[in-house]
Amino acid sequence: MPKDPEADKLKDELQAAIKKIQETHTPCQDxxxxxxxxxxxxxxxxxxxxxxxCKGHLNKVNSVHFAGDSRHLVxxxxxxxxxxxxxxxxxxxSIIPLRSAWVMSCAFSPSGNFVASGGMDNQCTIHDCNNRDATGAAKIARELIGYEGFLSSMRFLNDDNIITGSGDTMVIHWDTTNGKKVNQYFGHSGDVATMSLAEDQNTLLTGSVDRTIKLWDLRDNKCQQTFWGHNADVNCVYMLGNGFTFGTGSEDRTARLWDIRSDQQLAKYDPPNGKSGFTSCILSKSGRYIICGADDNGIHVWDTLKTNHxxxxxxxxxxITSLALTPNGIAMASCSWDTKVQVWGL
Incomplete structure (x- = not known):
């Protein structure tokens, strides 16, 4: 079969473009x-x-998360x-005393029946909100142990399943009824700092101090995609309800918008002073706003389409240490080292 010079040229250009992306992680955009x-x-x-x-804490507040009813917050x-x-x-x-004060993350189950917490004690502790002791505090339902690093993030799939991320680079899916591991996900080369579940609970995003974001398919337990672009720790990741778009915030003083379908970054958002490192982020229910908590004590808001602050x-x-959006999208909660928890609405 005779060679087609034009086809060969296009093939060479395609291979060169693929090689460039693999070597530099630079996406091609027309x-x-x-x-x-x-x-x-x-x-x-x-x-x-x-x-x-919401006044009541006496020390730094590191994490907030809503139950599925959009009314209760932990x-x-x-x-x-x-x-x-x-x-x-x-x-x-309810006020739940913990065995360890070094809490870094907490989560509500969608049903509101359980809350989980973890931190520098290297374990995930789950409390049953419907089973209380004489003081009215929720009793411990399960303690998940076996980590070699701090617990940085966690999200319930349902009352019987939870996924955790930790400082030992691991992401683990647990069966909370028996305290056993269902699956373990390997891929990050640094502490797992953050995670976000898709609404259909089929996919999970994780961000790490290795500067990458990874997309995991919970049905086949594999990493499907890795996203590069940040130049420092990825502190927060948030999946939009459409399951294709997500936002991130980083120590590199940028927030970014990504698209899973095109496998690349869509937009970058810079703080006005250029000096704010981002600790937490959410996207509004419509996706028109990206909202990031920062180490400058402010909560920054950008128009995702216009990319303007x-x-x-x-x-x-x-x-600011953590932001949470109600599942129905009508309110937002924030917390800070100033000991305050604030609920925001229109």
């Missing part, structure tokens, strides 16, 4: 994200304000307590 979205109208004004200040603090809040009233519904929410006096 048009910029800003050009593609230039015709989009401006986003509505972000009118978030503090609706319920927060974990270095005062050695988990507090469950009713955000409609701002009142505490549209405001900074003030309400904390120290480093």
């Amino acid at each position: 048009q910029s994200f800003e050009d593609l979205t230039s015709s989009a109208g401006n986003a509505p004004k972000c009118g978030l304000s503090i609706r319920k200040p 927060s974990g603090s270095l005062d050695g307590k988990l507090i469950i809040w009713d955000i409609y009233t701002g009142n505490k519904t 549209v405001g900074c929410l003030s309400g904390h006096d120290n480093r």
Whole structure:
């Protein structure tokens, strides 16, 4: 069969492009994200304000997470307590004393029946909110041990299954009914710092101090994609409800928007002062805003399409450590080293 010079040329160009991406992790784009979205109208004004200040912690608060009912919130603090809040009233519904005060992460099960926490004690402790002791605190239902590093992140799939990330580079799926590992996911070369589950619970995103984000398929237990681009620790990752788009925040002082289908970064968001490292991030329910907590005590907001900074929410006096969005998208919670938990709404 005679050679086709044009086909050979295209093949060589394609192989060169693939080699460039593999060597430099630089995506190929025929048009910029800003050009593609230039015709989009401006986003509505972000009118978030503090609706319920939740006061009760006595030390730095490191993590917040909502239950599936969009009403109950759990927060974990270095005062050695988990507090469950009713955000409609701002009142505490339960205070759970912990065996270790070094809490780094906490999570609510979607049903609201269980809360989990972990940190420098190198274990994940699960409390049953429906089974309380004489003081009214939720009893321990299960302790998951076997880590060689701190617990940095965790998310329930349901009441019987939880996924954890830790400082020993591991991501583990646990059966909480018997305390045994269902699966273990290997791939990161540094501490796993953050995770986010897709709404259909088929895929999981993890971010690490190795500067990468990995996409895992929980059905075949494999890493499907690895995303490069950040120049420092990836502190936070958040999957949008469509299951294809996610946001990240990093110590490299940038937030970024990514697309799983195109296997690349779509947009980058810089703080106005260029000096803010990002500790936490969420995307609004519509995806039009990316919201990031920073070490400059502010919560920064960008229009994801226009990529412009549209405001900074003030309400904390120290480093923001965690942000959480209600499943219905109508409210947001933040926590900080200033000991405060704030609930924000329109």
